[in-house]
Amino acid sequence: MAVLPILQFEEKIIETVKQNPVVVIIGETGSGKSTQLSQILHRNGYTKSGIIAVTQPRRVAAVSVARRVAHELGVQLGEEVGYAIRFEDRTSEKTCIKYLTDGVLLRESLSGPELNQYSVIILDEAHERSLNTDILLGLMKRLVKMRLSNLKVLITSATLDGEKVSRFFSNCPILTVPGKLFPVEILYCSERPTSYLESSLKTALDIHVREPEGDVLIFMTGQDDIEKLVRKLEERVQGLDEGSCMDAIILPLHGSLPPEMQVRVFSPAPPNCRRFIVATNIAETSLTVDGVVYVIDSGYVKQRQYNPSTGMYSLDVVQISKVQANQRAGRAGRTCRGKCYRLYPSIVYHDDFLDVTVPEIQRSSLAGSVLYLKSLDLPDMDILKFDFLDPPSRESLEDALKQLYLIDSIDENGLVTQIGRKMAELPLEPSLSRTLLEANELGCLSEALTVAAMLSAETTLLPGRSKGTEKKRKPTPLDLPDGSGWGDHIQLLQIYESWHRVDYDSRWCKDNDLQVRGMMFTKDVRKQLSQIMQKIAKGPMEVQTNKRWKDDQQDYKNLRRALCVGYANQLAERMIHHNGYRTIGYKPQLVQVHPSSVLRTDEDGLLPNYVVYHELIVTSRPFMRNVCAIEMPWVMPISKKLDKLNVNKLSGGFDALEERTNGESLVLAKKETEVVKALDDRDSRIQAARDRFLARKAKK
């Protein structure tokens, strides 16, 4: 095996780590950083006083890299070298190098924030800026100060991001380790194409006719465009004169493709044949396709974003960042010199593209993360002042605090409650963990466990859609008892219970258009949740799945009531005369039940007066996805709580209202009085909206 570039830097790395608590490593693709950094530190004595932890954003990466390192060191996986991912801990007393997902390290941090078992923590692939990595970066900044004498932190990042990470850690040193990529020639378009689909098609055909052999990887935004391009490419390739060029195989590659279709990209092209792989950004980092020499980059990606002022998600096509563009180009240089065709002018790359992708922390609902941070009980912890590499907006943090307050996980002073502490233990979004705790009180924990597990796996349950022929779920696919009309949560529960009654038969899944893997995942999640519930809630509880339908629970009243408590921030009230809804909260939104819902109308064709929803998603219109009917009396206490809410106190104290951009603070209001006034203005608007709401209700 050729010597990895990083090994020439061993001395330099050890010297730098010795003298600094934090070091940033810029490790380009193929540098060997993921497998070698831990071994270098191990060789130089850093495992004598503790374990070396290496975090990865993805499970497969944690497992495969651990396997490689164990092999290189000639040890059994799980002994000196091990890994820990959800549902699977392959470490032992002997383990001194441990690969783990960043989510697992956060969980460990919850039971012991000092992470004393570790002498070194390496945050690998930090430039991907996953939500978990960003929280870990903030925690590491505190931790290195606390454990100055016995903890080293290494952060690997991309060229464009290294300086910023270094500044965040008091200008810590940056080491650059070259990679082993072959040079990639970048070719730009002179202008933006009107249709990037047509433009990709033309470029692909040009390559096929003119360029020597080598596979082509095309980055598109989503399944629809991928399917269109695959069809068009097939047509056009067949239309080429026979013998004028080599054969072609055209393969789609995206996340909702069944696994057996995904692995087709791993079998190499037969002789005298070129492969075209039309992919989403799954091929950017998650899957590496060998044999690629040409990359076509549309310059776009589909991104999910959360709007904290409306509580809605949307899925938008946005421009990629420079880091992403370079990552895509790099996919052409893994086996030999390559070419990357960018379907945009170079001026767009230089002037329009952001240097780095907007981190997930600025695009997500933060309720879960804020609850997590609050329950760590860090000293002087005002969440609005927590030191993030890229702070989320104040609005986003306040949105999270309000959500947490409404579901009783923090009190009116922003302190974590007993309930909140238990919720933080559960690997679920706060609405679902609150539902579980309430269900335990109401004697329907078993059902709630199933609902929460099904919702965790929901997107993996259904097979890939095939051009509009497939509905979400068949309206009455199975022999379900009455009651599923109460809502999607209830139907999910009944589906799982049906599967349970046939002893988790995989054929049953196939017969009912459910992905076996998704259902198995649900089963794992449910088991894990039951175990955690048994640990945190005292007293006996019933977690077994029901063997038969409970006749006395046809209306699922307790379960729906538990959902209402858990989803206190996700309630909606139907309009008087039609089936549109208005969300109940500070800024009411007009929304509709998603057409895929199984929620049933009454004899007048009207939907229930009150519902909970799992999420709001804006596509063609704002929709509530996964909806369940609730009763008006259950809503009243929540409305009262909404009235009492004072967001100023929830963060845990503040001195100034700040807005930060690129790490620099811009003080908007210096004195507390000014801040209070600014917030009061908004509060009075909220109050007015509440008054109108209550008046309307009284009229009914």
Added chain:
DNA sequence: GAGCACTGC
């Protein structure tokens, strides 16, 4: 009456 990129505890 619509359609969803990718991860993870």
